Amino acid sequence: MLKFIAxxxxxxxxxxxxxxxxxxxxxxxxxxxxxSSERAIAPEILAQIEAFYGYDKPLGERFITSLGxxxxxEFGPSAVYANRTVTQIIGESFPISLTxxxxxxxxxxxxxxxxxxxxxxxxxxxxxxxxxSVSMAGICLPTFVMGPLLALVFGLxxxxxxxxxxxxxxxxxxxxxxxxxxxxxxxxxxxxxxMLEMLNQDWVRTARAKGVKESTIIWKHCLKGGLxxxxxxxxxxxxxxxxxxxxxxxxxxxxxxGQWFVRAALNRDDFLVLGLTVLFAAMIVLMNLLVxxxxxxxxxxxxxx
Amino acid sequence: MTLVxxxxxxxxxxKAAKEGILLIGNGSEPKGLDPHLVTGVPESSIIGALLEGxxxxxxxxxxxxxxxxxxxxxxxxxxxVWAFHLRDARWSNGDPVLASDFVYSWQRILSPALxxxxxxxxxxxxxxxxxNLGEIDDFSQVGVKALDDKTLQVTLQGSTPHFLSMIKHTxxxxxxxxxxxxxxxxxDRQSGWxxxxxxxxxGPFRLKQWVTNQVIEVERNPSYWDAGTxxxxxxxxxxxxxxxxEETMFRNDRLHMTNTVNPDKxxxxxxIMPDKMTISPYLGTYFYRLNVTREPFTDVRVRRAxxxxxxxxxxxxxxxxxxxxxxxxxxPDGVPGYGASTAVQYDPDEARRLLAEAGYPGGEGxxxxxxxxxxxxxxxxxxxxxxxxxxxxxxxxxxxxxxxxKVYLDSQTNLDYxxxxxxxxxxxxxxxxxTDMFTxxxxxxxxxxxxxxYDQLVARSRVAESEADRMAIFHEAEDxxxxxxxxxxxxxxxxxxxxDPRVKGWYPKLLDAHPYKYxxxxxxxxxxxx
Numbered sequence: 001m002l003k004f005i006a007x008x009x010x011x012x013x014x015x016x017x018x019x020x021x022x023x024x025x026x027x028x029x030x031x032x033x034x035x036s037s038e039r040a041i042a043p044e045i046l047a048q049i050e051a052f053y054g055y056d057k058p059l060g061e062r063f064i065t066s067l068g069x070x071x072x073x074e075f076g077p078s079a080v081y082a083n084r085t086v087t088q089i090i091g092e093s094f095p096i097s098l099t100x101x102x103x104x105x106x107x108x109x110x111x112x113x114x115x116x117x118x119x120x121x122x123x124x125x126x127x128x129x130x131x132x133s134v135s136m137a138g139i140c141l142p143t144f145v146m147g148p149l150l151a152l153v154f155g156l157x158x159x160x161x162x163x164x165x166x167x168x169x170x171x172x173x174x175x176x177x178x179x180x181x182x183x184x185x186x187x188x189x190x191x192x193x194x195m196l197e198m199l200n201q202d203w204v205r206t207a208r209a210k211g212v213k214e215s216t217i218i219w220k221h222c223l224k225g226g227l228x229x230x231x232x233x234x235x236x237x238x239x240x241x242x243x244x245x246x247x248x249x250x251x252x253x254x255x256x257x258g259q260w261f262v263r264a265a266l267n268r269d270d271f272l273v274l275g276l277t278v279l280f281a282a283m284i285v286l287m288n289l290l291v292x293x294x295x296x297x298x299x300x301x302x303x304x305x
Numbered sequence: 306m307t308l309v310x311x312x313x314x315x316x317x318x319x320k321a322a323k324e325g326i327l328l329i330g331n332g333s334e335p336k337g338l339d340p341h342l343v344t345g346v347p348e349s350s351i352i353g354a355l356l357e358g359x360x361x362x363x364x365x366x367x368x369x370x371x372x373x374x375x376x377x378x379x380x381x382x383x384x385x386v387w388a389f390h391l392r393d394a395r396w397s398n399g400d401p402v403l404a405s406d407f408v409y410s411w412q413r414i415l416s417p418a419l420x421x422x423x424x425x426x427x428x429x430x431x432x433x434x435x436x437n438l439g440e441i442d443d444f445s446q447v448g449v450k451a452l453d454d455k456t457l458q459v460t461l462q463g464s465t466p467h468f469l470s471m472i473k474h475t476x477x478x479x480x481x482x483x484x485x486x487x488x489x490x491x492x493d494r495q496s497g498w499x500x501x502x503x504x505x506x507x508g509p510f511r512l513k514q515w516v517t518n519q520v521i522e523v524e525r526n527p528s529y530w531d532a533g534t535x536x537x538x539x540x541x542x543x544x545x546x547x548x549x550x551e552e553t554m555f556r557n558d559r560l561h562m563t564n565t566v567n568p569d570k571x572x573x574x575x576x577i578m579p580d581k582m583t584i585s586p587y588l589g590t591y592f593y594r595l596n597v598t599r600e601p602f603t604d605v606r607v608r609r610a611x612x613x614x615x616x617x618x619x620x621x622x623x624x625x626x627x628x629x630x631x632x633x634x635x636x637p638d639g640v641p642g643y644g645a646s647t648a649v650q651y652d653p654d655e656a657r658r659l660l661a662e663a664g665y666p667g668g669e670g671x672x673x674x675x676x677x678x679x680x681x682x683x684x685x686x687x688x689x690x691x692x693x694x695x696x697x698x699x700x701x702x703x704x705x706x707x708x709x710x711k712v713y714l715d716s717q718t719n720l721d722y723x724x725x726x727x728x729x730x731x732x733x734x735x736x737x738x739x740t741d742m743f744t745x746x747x748x749x750x751x752x753x754x755x756x757x758x759y760d761q762l763v764a765r766s767r768v769a770e771s772e773a774d775r776m777a778i779f780h781e782a783e784d785x786x787x788x789x790x791x792x793x794x795x796x797x798x799x800x801x802x803x804x805d806p807r808v809k810g811w812y813p814k815l816l817d818a819h820p821y822k823y824x825x826x827x828x829x830x831x832x833x834x835x
Contacts, residue, residue, distance in 0.1 A: 031711070031712045031715050032709075032710075032711025032712050032714065032715050033711070035422075036711055036714045036715065036718075037344060037422065037714070038714065038728075039344065039422065039748075039749060040718070040747070040748025040749045040751075041422050041748070042424075042425065042437075042438070042748065044417065044437075044438045044439060045417070045420050045421070045422060045424060045437070046420075048417055048418060048419070048420035049420035049422075049494070052420060052494050077495050080336055081334075081336050081337065082336060082337030082339055082342055082343075082494065082495065082499065083337065083495045083496060083497055083499065083500055084517075089517070092517050093517070093518070148549070148553070151553055152553075155553065155557050156553065156556055156557060159557075162557065162559070163553045163554060163557045163559070164545075164550055164553060164554045164557070164559065165519070165554075165559070166519060250546065250547050250550060251547070251549075251550055252550070253519075253543070253545055253547075253550050253554070254518075255516065255517055255518030255519040256518075259518060259546075266709070266710060266711070267711075268711050
């Protein structure tokens with residue numbers, strides 16, 4: 001198992017290097033500069049700014065310098081936000097996204113998985129139809145509809161909860177719910193599918209024929225296998241929740257990471273784009289590794305190799 | 306933390322009003338708070354609380370010079386040499402504010418190595434341009450000198466009676482040389498002096514808190530020279546990009562003022578909260594650039610026809626809906642002593658005649674042209690209205706395409722467009738901030754248009770004998786611009802925002818620069834009367 005992890009980590013590093021190189025070239029090839037603005041800048045001044053950030057060097061040299069910096073743990077200065085480095089920006093916003101993401105994910109699992117199990121077990125009854133219709137609606141209803149809707153009801157009409165900001169636990173409820181409900185719907189459907197597949201297995205019929213209690217069948221025999229699709233989705237879901245909560249962050253004015261993804265690209269803040277891309281890729285690599293480990297633990301047919 | 310229900314909930318705005326803290330939406334996260342490096346509105350509105358220039362902002366009148374660091378000043382007969390007498394003021398770290406601090410600051414923004422984008426604002430100063438472009442290395446040749454600790458002498462390139470108006474801009478603000486030198490030196494763009502920990506200012510407020518993407522809070526600065534006049538205890542600037550989020554926060558009692566209002570909701574807000582909807586003129590022009598190097602815009606008759614065919618009244622009433630004024634000239638209304646041009650009119654008959662004369666009767670044979678906009682719903686709506694008006698009045702069919710902001714800027718600079726949506730906001734209240742940009746080869750011209758007579762007039766405006774002469778010269782130049790029409794003015798801007806009636810001392814300002822020291826909150830008076 002240790003060998004498996006070491007090998008996968010090594011692969012991960014290579015993947016990250018590849019992603020870094022490709023992103024670097026793409027960013028350099030994108031039209032527009034971090035320093036362009038509606039007001040013209042004298043060429044002499046522009047040259048000074050570009051020299052300051054190393055943009056006057058040839059692309060190859062810039063790549064080597066920047067890679068060297070990254071290996072020392074610094075992606076470089078933000079080209080747009082004065083006296084802030086990429087590491088600083090990520091360092092400030094990542095914990096917030098992590099908190100919001102974890103709460104949302106927890107909520108998604110707590111709602112989605114039981115609903116999925118229930119729907120599978122009580123297949124074709126109202127206990128199946130209702131949660132599944134709701135989850136379909138949840139998947140179809142984008143966060144930019146759900147968010148303002150929740151803010152309107154619980155913030156403006158009922159006045160129970162604050163609608164924007166990030167100052168304490170009560171500020172986390174609406175955004176975490178908005179984000180969590182969306183993923184809960186996915187988890188419910190995946191769990192239902194996984195459970196149904198298990199419940200339709202021949203050995204389940206055999207177990208039933210032998211008079212094994214239904215609850216034992218469900219909890220002891222089917223649950224492990226039935227959860228595999230949901231667990232497989234856990235990796236991309238967590239990475240997506242943490243980095244991709246741009247819409248929710250905008251609606252609820254949360255100083256997280258998601259906004260920087262969009263802003264960095266719009267500003268052509270090259271080093272920031274690179275830093276965020278690598279962070280995102282690293283998260284996916286790491287999450288997938290974790291998911292693989294858990295999967296092998298759950299599925300006796302898989303082995304670490 | 307407790308969850309409070311509606312009954313016992315104390316509104317954030319009410320609590321803040323009692324504490325004398327103004328809660329204000331401020332657009333996007335500031336890119337920095339260094340007055341010599343920032344270029345945007347969100348930045349300068351915060352810097353206006355932290356720093357003070359020679360001349361300060363006046364609460365009501367943009368032209369009235371409000372004494373700031375300078376308690377008095379004089380100039381020679383032709384307004385080309387100025388002397389500013391500094392008052393006894395202190396930086397927030399206790400250092401005295403000296404005339405040499407201004408010399409250092411202006412040398413800093415003009416240093417080529419700093420690469421300050423707003424350095425050209427100081428080009429009115431003798432030899433400032435040459436120094437900034439690296440043509441001379443000796444700053445003592447630049448027209449700014451500290452005659453003693455308290456006297457600053459400024460020599461300008463030519464006669465500049467509106468100099469006092471210009472030096473209210475953040476690019477002329479002082480920084481504390483000791484502090485800047487401690488944190489990386491004069492020309493370090495990533496200098497740490499302007500961070501939360503190190504910021505030293507001379508303004509009515511000082512930096513208290515800066516949480517990225519969340520809030521910037523300033524508090525009363527006890528060492529400010531006029532601390533007794535300051536009525537607010539603090540201001541919280543919230544960086545909120547999204548107008549809808551901002552509106553939700555305002556209605557959830559978390560903001561005293563918003564930065565903007567979603568244009569689609571203006572009419573609705575005027576109905577449900579007329580006491581809070583605020584609309585005031587803003588010194589800016591919304592216009593379309595025409596690429597005069599491309600057919601058919603090489604023909605002045607085509608350009609004029611396009612301009613004459615627009616019913617601007619209709620556009621501001623039905624599309625923008627924010628109280629904007631139809632632009633009848635390029636320099637917006639409101640510049641004292643100028644009197645806006647009325648050359649741009651709605652005259653569809655004349656437009657059709659000109660178009661026919663140019664060889665496109667009824668729009669026949671008119672080449673396919675495209676309006677380029679940067680991606681935004683609001684710009685698209687205006688472009689669609691203009692597209693429809695041109696089709697209806699002239700029988701021509703133009704397309705619309707959008708480009709992402711930075712790509713759009715590139716296209717505009719490289720003249721890679723037919724018609725480009727544009728806007729210009731004045732840096733100070735004077736016609737030159739609008740007319741200078743269309744001289745031949747000016748970096749902001751971006752139309753390919755060039756007129757030697759126009760260039761001459763702009764040059765002459767800098768050496769005119771009297772203010773009346775100068776204004777006449779500006780008018781002559783603007784007339785040429787509007788006659789040749791490389792740009793089609795559409796409307797003059799307004800500022801549209803929501804304001805809590807408890808906010809007092811906040812008056813409409815053409816440049817939207819408000820001196821926070823005169824603003825206060827009246828927790829129990831929500832009548833909106835001063």
